[in-house]
Amino acid sequence: MVKTLGSDRHNKLVAILIEKREGSGLTQTELAAKLGEYQSFVARLESGQRRIDVVEFIQLSEILRFDPATVISQLAGKIERR
Incomplete structure (x- = not known):
């Protein structure tokens, strides 16, 4: 596993x-308040220090009002290498 x-x-x-x-x-x-978490939880997500599981991802999509399938599709596309 990578x-x-x-x-x-x-x-x-x-x-x-x-x-x-x-x-x-x-x-x-x-956002943290809407998730029932501390601000540090969101900070760790946004700094890349913490993985986002699928249930959290769906909850984030509901709160932030975006289509999770569209974002997954974007992520599944080819990723540019640096």
Whole structure:
């Protein structure tokens, strides 16, 4: 199994989630409150220090109002190598 933290796909997922949160006008603290978590939880997600499981991903999509299937499709596409 390939390490996922810090992978191109993980980094792209993090970037998309940050973009969606900022686009929704929520701060990390406000998003954390909606998740029932501390701000540090969101900070660890957004800094790439923590994996996002599928249940969390769906919850984030509901709160941030994006289609999870569209984001998965973006992640499943070819990832550019640096």
